[in-house]
Amino acid sequence: MGLLDQLRDAISTGGVEIIDLTAPLSSSTPILQLPDPFANTIPFQLEEISRYDEKGPAWYWNNIHTGEHTGTHLDVPVHWVSGKDGHDVSQVPIKTLVAPAVVIDVSSAVAGNDDFLLEIDDVKRWESAHGALPDGGWLLVRSGWSARPDVLNEARNPGMSAECARWLAEETPLTGVGVETVGTDAGAAHSFDPPFPCHNYMMGAGKHGLTLLRNLETLPATGTMLVVSPLPIVGGSGSPARVFAMVER
Amino acid sequence: MGLLDQLRDAISTGGVEIIDLTAPLSSSTPILQLPDPFANTIPFQLEEISRYDEKGPAWYWNNIHTGEHTGTHLDVPVHWVSGKDGHDVSQVPIKTLVAPAVVIDVSSAVAGNDDFLLEIDDVKRWESAHGALPDGGWLLVRSGWSARPDVLNEARNPGMSAECARWLAEETPLTGVGVETVGTDAGAAHSFDPPFPCHNYMMGAGKHGLTLLRNLETLPATGTMLVVSPLPIVGGSGSPARVFAMVER
Ligand SMILES: Nc1ccccc1C(=O)C(=O)O
Ligand SMILES: Nc1ccccc1C(=O)C(=O)O
Numbered sequence: 412m413g414l415l416d417q418l419r420d421a422i423s424t425g426g427v428e429i430i431d432l433t434a435p436l437s438s439s440t441p442i443l444q445l446p447d448p449f450a451n452t453i454p455f456q457l458e459e460i461s462r463y464d465e466k467g468p469a470w471y472w473n474n475i476h477t478g479e480h481t482g483t484h485l486d487v488p489v490h491w492v493s494g495k496d497g498h499d500v501s502q503v504p505i506k507t508l509v510a511p512a513v514v515i516d517v518s519s520a521v522a523g524n525d526d527f528l529l530e531i532d533d534v535k536r537w538e539s540a541h542g543a544l545p546d547g548g549w550l551l552v553r554s555g556w557s558a559r560p561d562v563l564n565e566a567r568n569p570g571m572s573a574e575c576a577r578w579l580a581e582e583t584p585l586t587g588v589g590v591e592t593v594g595t596d597a598g599a600a601h602s603f604d605p606p607f608p609c610h611n612y613m614m615g616a617g618k619h620g621l622t623l624l625r626n627l628e629t630l631p632a633t634g635t636m637l638v639v640s641p642l643p644i645v646g647g648s649g650s651p652a653r654v655f656a657m658v659e660r
Numbered sequence: 661m662g663l664l665d666q667l668r669d670a671i672s673t674g675g676v677e678i679i680d681l682t683a684p685l686s687s688s689t690p691i692l693q694l695p696d697p698f699a700n701t702i703p704f705q706l707e708e709i710s711r712y713d714e715k716g717p718a719w720y721w722n723n724i725h726t727g728e729h730t731g732t733h734l735d736v737p738v739h740w741v742s743g744k745d746g747h748d749v750s751q752v753p754i755k756t757l758v759a760p761a762v763v764i765d766v767s768s769a770v771a772g773n774d775d776f777l778l779e780i781d782d783v784k785r786w787e788s789a790h791g792a793l794p795d796g797g798w799l800l801v802r803s804g805w806s807a808r809p810d811v812l813n814e815a816r817n818p819g820m821s822a823e824c825a826r827w828l829a830e831e832t833p834l835t836g837v838g839v840e841t842v843g844t845d846a847g848a849a850h851s852f853d854p855p856f857p858c859h860n861y862m863m864g865a866g867k868h869g870l871t872l873l874r875n876l877e878t879l880p881a882t883g884t885m886l887v888v889s890p891l892p893i894v895g896g897s898g899s900p901a902r903v904f905a906m907v908e909r
Binding site: 413414415416417418419421422423426427429431433434435436437445448449450451452453457460461463465466467468469470471472473474475476477478479480482489490491492493495501505506508509511606607610611634635636638640641642643644645646647648649650651652653655657658659 | 662663664665666667668670671672675676678680682683684685686694697698699700701702706709710712714715716717718719720721722723724725726727728729731738739740741742744750754755757758760855856859860883884885887889890891892893894895896897898899900901902904906907908
């Protein structure tokens with residue numbers, strides 16, 4: 412039996428589970444709030460076109476108004492000035508969108524410290540326990556933040572140090588980092604040197620960010636196959652994305 | 661070696677290929693044009709928030725304005741009055757989004773007839789040659805329309821007869837039908853009985869539609885694993901979607 416037939420059977424018998432890592436999109440989806448004088452993204456909003464009425468007797472549909480960086484979304488190199496000659500969101504290689512992922516669990520450290528920053532040593536300790544970071548794959552940071560909807564929208568949130576961001580971008584084979592928070596950088600990162608180091612170094616290295624992920628606590632440390640599906644917006648700096656994880660049970 | 665490790669290796673060696681079936685999104689993405697007095701969807705549009713300037717010195721990003729039913733998109737039951745008690749686009753079961761797909765090639769019949777309608781007999785002939793339609797899977801109709809960008813935006817386009825739509829919805833185990841055109845119904849379907857029969861019967865049966873697909877000519881008749889990724893819009897009637905096909909080579 413071919414591999415895809417085996418996959419189909421494993422999905423239907425539960426040997427392979429598909430887990431949705433995407434936060435639902437609505438006007439209450441938390442969004443990043445940049446301090447003055449920077450311009451901010453619009454929140455997600457639907458505008459009804461018709462609903463079984465004179466504007467469309469048999470059909471209901473809406474227009475959508477949202478930011479590229481609203482909800483569960485992908486950041487791509489052109490999002491940052493350091494990556495401005497890199498690819499846009501319609502040009503992300505498929506091998507980045509369907510790729511292995513590993514999960515580092517820092518939720519107990521974050522529980523005691525809203526300003527927790529991931530450090531190189533945390534990742535090196537993870538590697539000692541679980542092996543090398545996946546070549547061309549994703550590091551997903553389980554902070555526990557998705558269980559705290561009260562704070563998702565706040566200016567304060569965990570992230571990573573500038574040193575760790577530079578190291579992940581320049582010295583590991585990863586294609587990207589995924590987080591539970593509204594952005595890949597810490598809430599305080601506008602005051603870091605450089606500002607927003609995760610964006611600065613990752614985009615500068617032609618890499619990616621993935622935000623507002625859910626259900627990371629259901630994933631194993633290694634062995635996940637991630638399917639990241641941004642809209643292929645021509646010239647776009649990012650996109651709301653559906654994110655599925657395939658895991659073996 | 662586990663199944664997902666085998667999949668990862670097959671993807672990197674080319675034994676399994678991931679094909680992007682999604683049309684790029686831009687202001688020139690073709691959209692459905694309904695006749696008066698019905699309200700129409702807005703086209704896709706980006707609105708710049710900042711681009712390495714005073715509004716955001718290190719970053720470029722946009723707001724997005726689009727329809728739920730613009731570009732490559734998914735139709736779900738609540739889109740139509742016949743399915744109004746069914747699920748919205750945030751509630752589509754994962755087993756519908758990651759599911760087998762088969763391809764019926766009607767491109768030579770369409771080449772001579774812009775108003776071609778798929779009939780029950782066409783699908784029954786396909787079944788005689790290739791086997792049963794996939795339980796919970798997708799029927800993708802290769803019309804060749806994606807190679808004709810000149811006409812994608814026109815009111816005329818191929819589709820299916822009302823009889824065929826009713827039969828696919830009520831007498832087959834499919835979860836949905838995918839097409840290359842801007843909608844699953846024929847351009848002339850507003851005058852059919854019932855109007856827009858594919859929408860009417862498929863949504864009424866709790867099923868789905870998928871539009872503006874590309875690259876169907878690269879897929880085998882059977883054996884594709886489809887990954888359909890609409891945005892999980894709470895209360896939404898559909899969504900622009902990224903669509904990947906996994907095929908064995
Ligand atoms: N940190 C930022 C600063 C400016 C613009 C966007 C961001 C994001 O986090 C984002 O990409 O969502
Ligand atoms: N045929 C239609 C009639 C009314 C509204 C939408 C449609 C679509 O095709 C659609 O779902 O894109």
